[in-house]
Amino acid sequence: MDHISEILDLLELDSCGHDTFIGKHPVTLQQRTFGGQVMAQALAAMYRTVPSERLCHSLKGYFLRAGVTSEDITYTVARPRDGGSFTTRGVTASQGGHEIFTMSASFKEPEDGLEHAALPSKPPTPPESCVPLTEQLRTVAPQFAAMWEREWAAIDTRFVGFSNRETSEGARMQVWLRSVGDVPDDPRIHQMVLAYASDLTLLVVSALAHPQTFGSPDLQIATIDHSMWFHRPIRVDDWVLYDQSSPNAANALGLSFGSLYDEHGALGAHAVQEGLIRLGDERRRRGLV
Template sequence: MTEVLQKLIQLLDLEETRPDRFQGQSEDLGFKNVFGGQVLGQALMSACKTVEARSVHSLHGYFLRPGNPNEPIEYQVDRIRDGGSFTTRRVLALQAGKEIFTLNASFQVDEEGYSHQFEMPQTSEPDSLLSELEMRRKVVDFIPEKLREQATRDRPIEIRPVAPLNYFKPERREPFKQAWFRAVADLPDDDVLHRVLLAYASDFGLLGTSMLPHQVTYYTRSMQVASLDHAIWFHRPFRIDDWLLYDMDSPSASQGRGFNRGNIYNVKGELVASVCQEALIRKKT
């Protein structure tokens, strides 16, 4: 296992400070605030640590305040319900005594049932594409100097966009995009770990889908951009150390908000998870 992937796993594996209370450290990825996927993954991990013999099938989170990447985060888990088939947990994330994120997660015992899905869309094979990291390193001289180190360092999740975008000089596009992603090394057979890592990775790139028609990105100086909420539904078992296709679209943007959706498929064409997110995409005046 690579050092950067091991570091991410340690970041997501929280310390239990007292019953149903956990503490997580933060990582600076070069954003102004804590990366939303980190808080989402840590909150899910804290909920999973209070549940046995059941898998998370859905989660809904709200980002309440920006987090500080230089400070730890406390996660408080409430055991809302332990039913015959389903278990519900509520998680509150706090930093410096203030709520920054809240999560509701539902868990289910494994069972058989009816099965259908949308077909996986046609797309390029991952082996034919360059990773975001490879592309950044090829154009490192064009990246603003203050962003170069963060933009070109090794990553625990490899992302290969199907139609790469120049984030500093974006062209206008329809609100659709695709990317393959996977962990950069083999992982143990731990279903919780794979689902937590998918939650973490699901926040990469999704928000930007709603900005494609407007020729702006996170790096556009006039933009104020932030995730407002995030929801995931886990449909089928998967491994995040195998390639997964993230097929994203944005049906609507209005009133300073962009709505984004994503379907995640494995290489067999099985739909393993679905994601929705609303984001602030405000043009500052």
């Protein structure tokens, strides 16, 4: 995919009964469904059942099984509560009769209240002065760079910098993100695309402090859970700074945090992800390779 219209097409789900929707896949050489796509489509399914004035402020998803790209995904929405201030929804994604993903989310109407926001970990280099992420990837994982250009070029991703040192906040990485093409003004769609993009680089940060190169066959990486909190509307067709850190890796699991800012420093969202980062020796010991 090389234009945002292709991602927006993925968010146009087909209805197939009460609170049940079908999500398509893009043309892809990948065998496994991209997790950001599943999250974005799950949020799109929820929004089909939520009053239009209420926006998502938090979500949490669990990846249960790897999805396959050869089969559509069925999203079934549950409606636990429609309250005076908050709407709660759950969704289950399934393929071939098996659940592959579950997510719960809360929605509310925007309102005025107390305001404060943390700043990025360090002032970033302007996006126009940063190289495409694929150029950085070619130096460490050329096969992954080629896959990125084929699968995710619809999100223009610029590499700002990283630290693989054991700092007080763990390994860090900053990238700029922007859709290739305009996105409609609807803030719900911008949230869906942010959810999609938030899965592109976050888990990678948990491996930065270690000698194993991302994309190496000696490192198995898979997302287990992904949470997001939406604080302020920011546009994904303008530059978004993704400021990421990994404070911990243990028990073959890596934990990563991400803050998403607009180009003017407004904090739009947070993302937190935990994922499997299993070394090749352990995979062989367990008979997994």
